[in-house]
Amino acid sequence: MQKRPPVVTIMGHVDHGKTSLLDAIRHTNVAQKEFGGITQHVGAYQITYKDRLITFVDTPGHEAFTQMRVRGGRVADIIILVVAVNEGVKPQTVEAISHAKASGAPIIVALTKIDIPGIILEKVKKELAVNGLLVEGFGGDIVAVPVSAKENKNINELLDTILLVWDMRVESVEKKEFSGLVIESLLDKKKGPVASVIVQSGTLAVGDTIFAGNLECKVKAxxxxxxxxxxxxxxxxxxxxxxFKEVPLVGSVLASTSHEVQDDIKEEIIEVDGKGKKILNIVIKADAQGTLEAILAGVVKLKSEQAILNILHSGVGDITQGDILLASTAGGIVMGFNVRYPSETEFFAKGRKVIVRTYHIIYELLDELEGALEGVVELEEEKIKGRAQIVAIFNLPSGDIICGCNVYAGRFKVGDKVAIWDSEENLKDFLKDPKKSEFNPLFETKIKRIKQEHDFVDAAPAGKNYGFLFDPQYLTPSVNFIIHKH
Structure with a gap:
């Protein structure tokens, strides 16, 4: 039985020639009549090169790529990292490197836009090495292929490299049960739910019954x-x-039997000197490059007999949903230094059960991390009893003021004591040390009534919008103010 074709996806900075490279591969190796329905119907395509098939998946970004991994799927056998030689490694390139490495798939670097005069390939390779991706000639074994989509240069060399990397991988060719992965999904007005799928093993045929978790599909076409x-x-x-009876989630794993949807990754244990060590996976974000370098310099010095520290990603800027997704795939945590942790990202992290910690003093971050490695400190998520953000304000003829609130953490009920804050940053500063903080709540009150749509309710759990009436009333509420339960 012949080995299946490799599935390849391309990642990298949005302006570094990913689309042009895909188009160059497609125009060179796919018949002209096949162009029309490629991306709009499936989001992937196959080419024939040297009498062999290669499948390319056009993922919309590294966050979507990681979302598939969150649910247990592995979309690609090989990842091509696109880096434009005239621009080098950009922050989005660094993020793509982190997501690609976390996937565990082999990486090939495509150095694009080599048709531009004055470019220096060695400079880009050095930048990749600085960011933890070691190509051939710079201490590693990752192949870097210089290409030009504009001049159609070295496209075949890139395809040769894909086949070479794939042929080096040992994989069973025995017949397996059907499994697949949803890479795109939509609700078509005429066709109903449509799922773009990569068949990962076995055979899928019209008339088969398959499942995305507990969602059943009798394959019609x-x-x-x-x-x-x-x-x-x-x-x-x-x-x-x-x-499908409903639109399946992107990243859903398909099987021939009903199964539970995987939403997390099991804890990793590796063998070091004959002893099992836990891997503590972390994402680190800081407010400035100098600060980040100081933190990383301290992190590499941390040693432990119980665990090994693995930095999934480090970067400058606020904590994002992409950071949360990356941490969730590896059962990791996110640590931020002097950066914003927006409420919508916090809500996203709660849903993913990802622990996020923020700091303002470097040694506190390092001390807590060292304690976690030694098993002395247990990194636990802050237990939030109830937190909401005001999204609308309604002044009733009766004089009552209803605050429309999005409850994004915890739970509120009628009679709860709450405090109103002008920002989450000030609230968090206060909670760290109420005696030393210069910030205080704007107002303290109780919840008199809770309304959900047209009905009054007794409780307001996280994940929905509610109307809150306070007693005593706060006369000057504003959108984006925070409601915090004591």
């Missing part, structure tokens, strides 16, 4: 990347599947 209906597909083939 299969549409290939060339927009033609087909009866069955084998492993590594992209196909649009019709027959």
């Amino acid at each position: 299969l549409i290939g990347f060339n927009n033609e209906q087909i009866k069955s597909v084998e492993a590594s083939t992209p196909v649009a599947v019709l027959g």
Whole structure:
């Protein structure tokens, strides 16, 4: 039995030639008549090169790529990291490197735009090495292929490298049960729910019954990347599947039997000197590059007999949902230094059960991290009893003021004592040390009534919007103010 084709995805900075490279590969190796339905129906396509198939998945970004991993899927066998040689490594490139490395898939670097005069390839390779990606000639074994989509230069060399990397991988060719991964999904007005799927093993045929978790699908039709209906597909083939009762989530793992949806990654244990050590995965964000370098210099000095520290990603800027996604795939934590942790990101982290900690003193961050490595300090998420953000204000003819609130953490109930704050940053500063903080709440009150849509309710759990009436009333509320339960 022949080995299945490799599934390849391309990642990198948005302006570094990813689309142009995909187009160059497609125009060189895919028949002209097949262009029309490629991306809009499936989001992937296959080429034939040297009598062998290669599947390319056009993922919309590294966050979507990681979202697939969160639910247990692995979208790519090989990742091509695109880096434009005239711009070098950018912050988005660094993020892509972190997501690609976390996936565990082999990486090939495509150094694009080599047609531009005056470019220096060695400079870009050095920048990659500084950011933890070691290519051949710079202490590593990752292949870097210089290409020009504009001049169609070295495209075949890149394809040769893909096949070489794939051929070096040992994989069983025995017949397996069907499994697949949803890479895109939508609700079509005429066709109903449509799922773009990569078949990962086995065979999928019209008439089969498959499941995305507990969501059942009786396959009514299969549409290939060339927009033609087909009866069955084998492993590594992209196909649009019709027959789902509802739109499945992107990243859903498909199987021939009903199964639980995977939402986390198991704790990693590796063998070091014959002893099992836990891996503590972290994402570090700081307010400035100099500060970040100081933190990383301290982190590399931390040693432990119980655990090994693995930095999934480090960067400058606020904590984002992308940071949360990356940490969630590896059961990791996010640590921020002098950066913003927006309320919408906090809500996202709560849903993913990702621990996020923020600091203003470097040695406190390092001390807590060292304690966690030694098992002395347990990094636990702050227990928030109830927190909400005001999103609308309604002044009633009766004189009552209703605050429309999005409850994003914890739970509120009628009679709860709450404090109103002008910002979450000030609230968090206060909670760290109420005696030393220069900030105080604007107003303290109780919840008199809670309304959800047209009904009065007794409680308001996280995840929905509610109307709060306070007693005594706060006469000057404002949108974005924070409601905090004591």
